[in-house]
Amino acid sequence: GDQVEQSPSALSLHEGTGSALRCNFTTTMRAVQWFQQNSRGSLINLFYLASGTKENGRLKSTFNSKESYSTLHIRDAQLEDSGTYFCAAITGNTGKLIFGLGTTLQVQP
Amino acid sequence: NSKVIQTPRYLVKGQGQKAKMRCIPEKGHPVVFWYQQNKNNEFKFLINFQNQEVLQQIDMTEKRFSAECPSNSPCSLEIQSSEAGDSALYLCASSRGDTGQLYFGEGSKLTVL
Numbered sequence: 001g002d003q004v005e006q007s008p009s010a011l012s013l014h015e016g017t018g019s020a021l022r023c024n025f026t027t028t029m030r031a032v033q034w035f036q037q038n039s040r041g042s043l044i045n046l047f048y049l050a051s052g053t054k055e056n057g058r059l060k061s062t063f064n065s066k067e068s069y070s071t072l073h074i075r076d077a078q079l080e081d082s083g084t085y086f087c088a089a090i091t092g093n094t095g096k097l098i099f100g101l102g103t104t105l106q107v108q109p
Numbered sequence: 110n111s112k113v114i115q116t117p118r119y120l121v122k123g124q125g126q127k128a129k130m131r132c133i134p135e136k137g138h139p140v141v142f143w144y145q146q147n148k149n150n151e152f153k154f155l156i157n158f159q160n161q162e163v164l165q166q167i168d169m170t171e172k173r174f175s176a177e178c179p180s181n182s183p184c185s186l187e188i189q190s191s192e193a194g195d196s197a198l199y200l201c202a203s204s205r206g207d208t209g210q211l212y213f214g215e216g217s218k219l220t221v222l
Contacts, residue, residue: 031209041198043213050208084150088211094165095140095209097202099152 004089006100013107018058018075021103023087025068031090032063032070033097036083043086046072077107112136115201115214116183122191122221129187130217134203140164141178142211143186146198155199158184159206191221 003026013019023032034046047054049063049070058078063070070087084104088097114133122128134141143155156166158178170176178184188195198218202211 033210035213040215041218042215043200045210045212048208048210086150086152088152090209094157095204095206095211096142096154096157096165097144097152097211102150 004087004098004100006087006103008103009101010104011106013074013077013081013105015077015079015107015109017077018073019077020074021072021085021087023070023089023100025070025089027091028065028068029089029091029098030065032061033088033090034061034070034072035086035088036081037086037102038083046085074105077105079107079109081105082107113201113203113212113214115199115217117217118215119218120220122219124191124193124221126191127187127189128191128195128219128221129185130199130201130219131183131185132201132203132214133183134201135212138203138205138212140204140206141184142202142204143170143176143184144200144202146200146216148197152200155186188219191219193221195219196221 005024031050035043047061053062060073084102088099112135142157145153155170157164175187198216200216202213
């Protein structure tokens with residue numbers, strides 16, 4: 001079935017540095033959402049993209065539907081960025097999300 | 110960020126007991142989804158509604174769960190007879206339905222002893 005492959009599964013950054021997370025899709029997806037899940041379990045909306053690139057503060061995300069991937073760039077990482085990041089692709093007309101398995105980010109001083 | 114309200118935050122049940130969770134979607138969002146997130150971070154779609162109508166549900170939901178989204182009342186998801194494997198975070202999300210962007214509640218964490 002439709003799948004979302006997310007990498008890396010874990011990431012450790014020092015404060016002030018940056019990195020990129022990536023999701024590859026096995027089929028054409030209509031849109032992608034990125035979430036941060038905090039320690040309480042809440043899924044915080046970061047981005048929704050049907051195409052192109054969006055930026056919000058220290059975060060930037062791109063969705064390339066033609067090549068079936070999306071990226072989330074984090075720059076100048078802060079301690080509060082620690083958590084698990086999920087991409088989820090919207091497939092078909094039902095709006096159903098298919099999630100990746102997440103990237104656990106730990107930001108160290 | 111999100112105005113989807115889920116209750117209770119935590120519930121603990123014995124095997125065979127019923128487990129009921131509720132969700133109030135964001136105002137103006139006619140589409141509601143339920144997902145199950147297990148400890149391995151796997152998200153499983155359970156069921157979705159448009160207003161009061163079920164759009165899609167998986168086999169497990171149809172056989173073991175009772176779910177509804179009545180008008181002017183919270184949506185609910187109830188496991189009829191809890192099993193150990195049902196221990197998970199149950200997430201409710203709502204959407205306007207046009208773009209498909211989902212907004213999630215904080216979830217109900219179920220532990221089945």
